[in-house]
Amino acid sequence: MHASSRRQTNCCRKPSTSGAKAPDLGNYAMSLTAALNTALMGLSTIQAQTGVTSGNIANAQNPNYTRKMVQLTTPAVGGDPMAAVVAAIVRAAAPNLLQDYYGATADYSRLSATTDQARQLAEALGIDDTGGGQTPLQSRLTSFEDAVKRLEATPEDTTLKALVVQRGQELAKEVNRLASQRTTLQSQTQDDIRTGLDTLGDATKAIAGLNAKIIGQKAAGMPTGDLEDLRDAEVAKIAGLVGVRTITAENGAMSIYTDAGVQLVGTTAQSFSYDSTTGTIRNTNGDNVTAGFSEGSLRASLDYLDGSAGALTSSDGNVGAMEKFFNQLNSMARNIADVVNAAYGSNLFNYTAGDAAATLAIDGAFTADPNTLDATRMGAVQQAMRNTTLTATQINPAGEPNGLSTANVNIFGLVSGVMAYHARQVSDNEAARDSAENLQANVEQKFRNLTGVNVDDELAQLTVLQNNYAALAQVMNAIREMFDEVISIGR
Structure with a gap:
C-alpha cells in the first residue's frame, strides 16, 4: 500500500529543469x-x-x-x-595666404588705377591715335612751321600771311583744348574717390553686420563658415580700395585697419568723406586720415590729384600726375611763344599764365588783319623754331615742376619729349600692373588650392x-x- 502510493507519486512528478539556465x-x-x-x-x-x-x-x-x-x-x-x-x-583656412592676397589685390588695384589715369592723359594728347605718326599738337606745330616757310619763300603772297595766322590759331586752339581738360579730368577722379568711399562705407557696414551674426552663431555653437566667407568677400572689396590688415577675436568678430593703421571696422563701422577743396579724407569723427590710405585705388587717385610741392618734385610720375601734365602744357605754350616772339621781334603769340590753365593765342592785331604780319621776319622765326635750344630750367622751371628731364632741345623736341614722357608712363604702368595682376592671380591660386x-x-x-x-x-x-x-x- 505504501509502496504503491510512492510509485504513484513519483510517476506523476514533473522533470526537474534546475540544470538549464533560461535565456536573459x-x-x-x-x-x-x-x-x-x-x-x-x-x-x-x-x-x-x-x-x-x-x-x-x-x-x-x-x-x-x-x-x-x-x-x-x-x-x-x-x-x-x-x-x-x-x-x-x-x-x-589659410590666414597668412589670405592676407598676402589682400596685399596683392591692393597693389594690383592701385596700379590698375594709375594705368587708367596715365592712359587718360595720353589719350587727351592723342598718343594712342597716332599709329606711329604725329599727335595733333605735333601736327599743328609742324603745320605752323610749314606756313612760315612758305611765307618766307613768297613774302608778297597775302594769302600765305593769312595761312600763317590760321595755322598759328590752330596751334593755339590745340594747346588751349588740352589746357581746358583740367576740370573734366579733376572732376572724374574726384568722383572716383567719392564712389570708392561709398563702396568702402557699404562694405564696412556689411562687415559690422556680419560680425554680429557670427558672434551670435558662434556663441550658440552653430557653424559660421558661410558667414565668414561673405565677410571675406567684403574685406576683399576694401583691400582693392585701401589695403587692409585684419584681426579676428575669440568671439569671431573681425577688426579691420588700413595698412597704415586707420581703423575701418572695430566695434562699429567707420564712414569716410572726401573734401575736394583740400583733397583730404576724413573719418566719422572728422579726423584727417588721408595719409592712412597708403594703398589701393584710392591712393592712386589721391596721388594723381596731389598738387603739393612734394608731389610735383617726386620722381614717381604717378604722384602729382595731373598737375605735372598741365605744367608740361604750360611749358610748351610758354616756350613756343617765347621762341617765336623773340625771333619775330614782338608778340606774334600771346601767352597768358593762369592758376587753372594757361592760354596761347595769336596776337589780336594779326587776327584782325593778317596783312600786318611782317613777312620779312618769317625766316628768323623758322630758324629759331629749329635752332633755339631750351635749357632744363626753361623746360622744367622750379616754379612749375613738371617731371620732365628733357634739356637742350628745340620746341619740337620739347613737344616730342612730352609725348614720349606720357607714352612711357602708360607703358611702365601697364607693365607694373600686369606683373601685379600675375602676382595676385598666383597668390589667389595658392589660396584656392588650400581652401x-x-x-x-x-x-x-x-x-x-x-x-x-x-x-x-x-x-x-x-x-x-x-x-x-x-x-x-x-x-
Missing part, C-alpha cells in the same frame, strides 16, 4: 538597443557629412566660397566608445559616405530582425 531576453534587448543607437548616431553623422560635401560640390564655382569640413569626435559611454558624432563644421573645392575629391568622398550609409542601413536591418527574434522568443 532583457539583456539581449538592451544590447540590441545600444547597437541601434550607435547605428542611428552613425547615420546622423553621415547625413551631416553628406550635406556638407554636397554643399561643397554645389559651390565649387563660387569664388567667394571656401571648402567646409566636418570635425568628428567619438564619445564614450561606460568606457565603451560610441559612433563618431559631429563636433563642428569648419571651413578650410577651394576639388570636385573630384568631394565626389569620391560622397561615394564613400553613400557606401557607409548603405552599410549602416544593413546593420540596422539586421538589428531589427534580431529584435523580431527576441520578441518571438519571449511570447
